[in-house]
Each structure stands twice: as C-alpha cells, then as structure tokens.
Amino acid sequence: MPFVLAITLSATLVALAMLVNHRLKRQRQKLRRQENEVWSIGLYEGPDPITLSPMDGIHNPILTAGDITDAPARFVADPFMVEHDGTYNLFFEFLNTQRETGEIGHALSRDMKTWTYTGTVLSEKFHLSYPYVFRHEGEMYMIPECAKSKSIRLYRATNFPGKWEQVTTIIKGDKRQVPLLDPSVVHHNGKWYLFSYMRKAKNLHLFVANSLEGPWKEHPKSPIVTGSDHFARPGGRVVADGEVLYRYAQDGVPRYGSKAWAFRITELTPSTYREEQASSTPVVQQGNEAWNNRGMHTVDPHQMPDGRWIAFVDGLEHRHTLNQPTKQP
Numbered sequence: 001m002p003f004v005l006a007i008t009l010s011a012t013l014v015a016l017a018m019l020v021n022h023r024l025k026r027q028r029q030k031l032r033r034q035e036n037e038v039w040s041i042g043l044y045e046g047p048d049p050i051t052l053s054p055m056d057g058i059h060n061p062i063l064t065a066g067d068i069t070d071a072p073a074r075f076v077a078d079p080f081m082v083e084h085d086g087t088y089n090l091f092f093e094f095l096n097t098q099r100e101t102g103e104i105g106h107a108l109s110r111d112m113k114t115w116t117y118t119g120t121v122l123s124e125k126f127h128l129s130y131p132y133v134f135r136h137e138g139e140m141y142m143i144p145e146c147a148k149s150k151s152i153r154l155y156r157a158t159n160f161p162g163k164w165e166q167v168t169t170i171i172k173g174d175k176r177q178v179p180l181l182d183p184s185v186v187h188h189n190g191k192w193y194l195f196s197y198m199r200k201a202k203n204l205h206l207f208v209a210n211s212l213e214g215p216w217k218e219h220p221k222s223p224i225v226t227g228s229d230h231f232a233r234p235g236g237r238v239v240a241d242g243e244v245l246y247r248y249a250q251d252g253v254p255r256y257g258s259k260a261w262a263f264r265i266t267e268l269t270p271s272t273y274r275e276e277q278a279s280s281t282p283v284v285q286q287g288n289e290a291w292n293n294r295g296m297h298t299v300d301p302h303q304m305p306d307g308r309w310i311a312f313v314d315g316l317e318h319r320h321t322l323n324q325p326t327k328q329p
Contacts, residue, residue, distance in 0.1 A: 104122035
C-alpha cells in the first residue's frame with residue numbers, strides 16, 4: 001500500500017472512531033437526562049390568565065406517568081383540557097417507552113381533584129405531542145404536533161373522547177424548512193389563525209384561513225418572531241380574556257422547558273399583527289416542589305363561571321443532582 005494512501009486511510013479511521021465515540025457519548029447523556037428528568041401535569045389558578053400559582057386544595061401533580069395503565073410511560077406533558085357535559089377532559093402527550101414514541105392519552109374528572117386515566121385516544125406510526133384540543137360549531141377538534149409526519153394535521157372526534165379521525169392536512173413539508181412544531185390555533189373576528197414554530201431558524205410563523213379546514217396561507221407579517229430561543233416557540237393555548245388575546249411562549253434558555261412567558265396580542269387581522277410582552281416575569285417557571293423543580297413549559301388556561309382562571313400546566317422534575325446545570329438538549 002502506498003505511504004500516502006496508508007496515511008489517508010489511517011486518518012479516516014481515526015476520524016470515524018472519533019465520530020462514533022462522540023455519538024455514543026451524546027446517546028449516554030440523552031439516556032441519563034431521560035432517566036433523571038421527568039414531566040408531569042399540575043393545576044394552577046389566578047385572577048387572570050397570566051397571574052397563576054398552584055391551585056388551593058389541589059395536590060400537584062394531578063397526573064404522572066405512573067397513572068398510564070395501557071402502556072409503559074416515561075412522562076406525561078403538554079396538557080390541554082376541554083369541558084364536556086359537566087366533565088373535565090384532559091388530553092396530553094405520554095412517551096410510550098416500548099415504542100419510544102409520543103402518544104395522546106386522556107383523563108377525566110368532575111371535581112378537578114381526582115383524575116381517572118381512561119386510555120390512549122390517538123396513536124400513529126409517528127411521534128405525537130401537544131394535543132391542542134378545542135370545540136367548534138358543536139364538534140371537537142384536535143391539532144396535535146406531528147412533525148415526524150412532515151405535516152400539521154387536523155383531527156375531529158368521531159366518538160368523543162376516545163376516537164379521532166384525520167380531517168385534513170393544514171401544512172406539509174419537512175420541519176427543517178416548514179414550521180411544524182407546537183401548532184396553536186385561535187378563531188378571532190371570523191378568521192382562523194395558526195401559530196407554529198420552526199426550530200432550525202428559531203422563528204414563530206403565523207398562518208391565516210377563512211375556515212378551519214383551509215385553505216391556509218402564511219400571514220403577510222410572518223414570521224412574527226425571528227431567531228429567538230426565548231419567545232418564539234408556542235407554549236400553550238391562545239386564549240381570549242374579554243377582548244384581549246394572549247399567546248404563550250416556552251423559553252428554551254438556559255435549557256429546554258425552563259419557563260413560559262405571556263404575550264398580549266394588540267392587533268390581529270389578515271394583514272396586520274402586533275403584540276407586547278404581558279409581564280416582566282414568566283407566567284410559570286421552575287418551582288420549589290419536586291414535581292417542577294427543573295422547569296415548566298405549557299399553559300392551558302380556562303375562565304371559570306365565577307370569573308377566576310384555572311390553568312393546566314406541566315412541570316419538569318430533576319430526580320438526581322438537583323439544581324446542577326446541564327447542557328441544553
């Protein structure tokens with residue numbers, strides 16, 4: 001073998017070995033995070049949708065991975081609730097450890113204190129999370145995150161809460177070129193608006209449609225937030241408090257899932273968009289209890305008949321070496 005060829009081959013083997021070692025190291029770090037960091041779901045309350053604290057009389061968390069009975073689960077997260085016939089129906093992601101894939105689970109309650117897990121309500125070949133569930137014209141709909149399918153999909157309940165069918169595809173494309181993460185929809189002044197996140201660019205995009213089933217087109221002001229780890233990624237339901245709309249953003253600094261902020265939408269039309277930060281402090285963030293000692297990142301607010309607000313939230317628990325910094329995923 002010529003000397004130069006031998007040197008080239010040796011360098012290639014060394015580089016390959018370094019790459020394999022690097023990937024194995026990252027995989028070990030990921031497994032350690034998965035073992036040590038666990039999401040669960042809690043319930044908060046407050047006088048408005050941006051001033052929230054743990055709900056009196058509720059023992060948080062209200063739902064954990066241990067409540068999942070039909071599959072092995074690592075965590076539960078991304079809570080979204082809808083009330084139906086006097087029952088509170090909670091939808092959420094759980095990570096099925098047998099498939100290493102997210103699925104959508106359901107739990108119900110009549111008093112918000114005791115929750116009963118009923119089972120998996122939506123499972124696909126691809127990962128599902130962020131089950132944004134809502135009611136429109138007497139029907140129940142869900143827009144879960146399903147970026148692994150290279151799309152944003154709209155589902156409708158055919159037998160609520162346990163059976164869902166796909167109605168249409170709202171957006172198609174690869175998540176590296178198209179904003180597919182954490183799609184959050186709101187109906188405002190007769191128009192539909194959809195917020196979604198593109199991780200590669202760290203941009204928040206906005207889409208608009210005349211009807212829920214589309215066609216959808218990108219808003220002329222989109223992207224409405226660019227290059228931001230703090231404020232671009234949706235972190236819960238877009239909600240109206242009277243005439244005021246709020247959107248929530250999950251903060252990825254100093255690590256994924258650390259806290260969530262609220263933004264007051266001051267102008268939203270098919271051609272214009274304006275917002276302002278609603279508070280100088282996060283709506284939810286790392287707490288002093290074990291279940292949320294590492295962070296929080298989803299807010300699902302609802303106004304009750306007596307005027308007070310409740311919010312379903314999730315919390316991240318770090319079970320070992322508490323409060324020690326780790327690298328951002």
